[in-house]
Amino acid sequence: MDPSDDQIIEQTLGGETEAFNLLVRRWERQIYGxxxxxxxxxxxxxxxxxxxxxxxxxxLGKFRREASFSSWIYRIAINACHTxxxxxxxxxxxxxxxxxxxxxxxxxxxxxxxxxxxxxxERDQRxxxxxxxxxxxxxxxxxxxxxxxxxxxxxAEIGEILDIPVSTVKSRLYTGLGQMRARLERxxxxx
Amino acid sequence: MNKKIERPDxxxxxxxQIGQIGEIDRAGCDRKGDLISFLYEEMSDEENREFSRHxxxxxxxxxxxxxxxxxxxxxxxxxxxxxxxxxxxxxxxLPASLxxxxxxxxxxxxxxxxxxxxxxxxxxxxxxxxxxxxGDERVSPxxxxxxxxxAVARERQQLENDYxxxxxxxxxQSQREHDARIEAVAASCKANLNDxxxxxxxxxxxxxxxxxxxALGDGYDLPGRGAGEER
Ligand SMILES: [Zn+2]
Numbered sequence: 001m002d003p004s005d006d007q008i009i010e011q012t013l014g015g016e017t018e019a020f021n022l023l024v025r026r027w028e029r030q031i032y033g034x035x036x037x038x039x040x041x042x043x044x045x046x047x048x049x050x051x052x053x054x055x056x057x058x059x060l061g062k063f064r065r066e067a068s069f070s071s072w073i074y075r076i077a078i079n080a081c082h083t084x085x086x087x088x089x090x091x092x093x094x095x096x097x098x099x100x101x102x103x104x105x106x107x108x109x110x111x112x113x114x115x116x117x118x119x120x121x122e123r124d125q126r127x128x129x130x131x132x133x134x135x136x137x138x139x140x141x142x143x144x145x146x147x148x149x150x151x152x153x154x155x156a157e158i159g160e161i162l163d164i165p166v167s168t169v170k171s172r173l174y175t176g177l178g179q180m181r182a183r184l185e186r187x188x189x190x191x
Numbered sequence: 192m193n194k195k196i197e198r199p200d201x202x203x204x205x206x207x208q209i210g211q212i213g214e215i216d217r218a219g220c221d222r223k224g225d226l227i228s229f230l231y232e233e234m235s236d237e238e239n240r241e242f243s244r245h246x247x248x249x250x251x252x253x254x255x256x257x258x259x260x261x262x263x264x265x266x267x268x269x270x271x272x273x274x275x276x277x278x279x280x281x282x283x284x285l286p287a288s289l290x291x292x293x294x295x296x297x298x299x300x301x302x303x304x305x306x307x308x309x310x311x312x313x314x315x316x317x318x319x320x321x322x323x324x325x326g327d328e329r330v331s332p333x334x335x336x337x338x339x340x341x342a343v344a345r346e347r348q349q350l351e352n353d354y355x356x357x358x359x360x361x362x363x364q365s366q367r368e369h370d371a372r373i374e375a376v377a378a379s380c381k382a383n384l385n386d387x388x389x390x391x392x393x394x395x396x397x398x399x400x401x402x403x404x405x406a407l408g409d410g411y412d413l414p415g416r417g418a419g420e421e422r
Binding site: 126 | 261
């Protein structure tokens, strides 16, 4: 049976440094996915992902068991995203995702899912729109949508990670989805 | 019924003030919290049945559920492709200081990659180099960034120095070879010159004797001819 996150943490703190790799393997896809959807940039997401695990590794001794490891590491990643975007906004008022960048950054999803080419193109187009619409949302709305849609977390889990009540999670989701809907409709209208 | 519903963005357009607009829009039905729970299926069966009934009566909620479902479908189209690999490694026999560690790590990369090595490639490896975090001294990502930059700059400086040193060494070497060749040529010239001088001297001695032989003719007695007689 696979060891629990807590067991791995114990092993790592006990000196089995490599045990931490298990935690990385277990969570990196989630953390990368979260960072990618929050920042809209692959490169940035990669950096944040690594930063997050470095920070977690370095602070493992301070990890409190009241929270789950996943909440804790999500929180680290979200903070890392914040810090980066703040730094970026200070540097220059550039749009988070320019058209060209958004276009070039969308990878053509591999067709190992048995989709036809028109289906792929249609999906690509939609992904591009979604990316644009998401990046245009205020960060607090984007966060809850990303966490709910892509990380598949419950309202309560999102509340714990962001340290906000469940009612706030829901109202942010509501407002965020409303804005997404409007933007997507508008973007579609332009095309 | 779509007409009645004003989408938040049509009015506010900009980020920041939209929080309350959702509420203004929903005058007449204030069940947005339930709507969200229903949408994400975080409801008991009983609540679910009840809200489904509500949807048959409330056009506002029904429209919104349909609209949000389309948004969710669109969101599903954005898949992550490549996922990074972060690895904890424990390289054997590393030197003590973090900077030394970074430098020795850099040596593992080919020259062309060193400039960018740690930013992406080796950041994962860095995990191993950082001491464990039971309240000991901390290294922030910024610090790591700085350390990496310094290490890279040092590495570049080192390469430049090496290059310069090699250039200087080459120049010195070729200067030495040049000097040696000139010396050799000079030596052979000198040798030739000496030979020439020697033979010239020999010839001159001979010529001298000839010259003196003849020259002495003008006013001097040629040896062996009448000198003795005259003396
Ligand atoms: Zn309603």
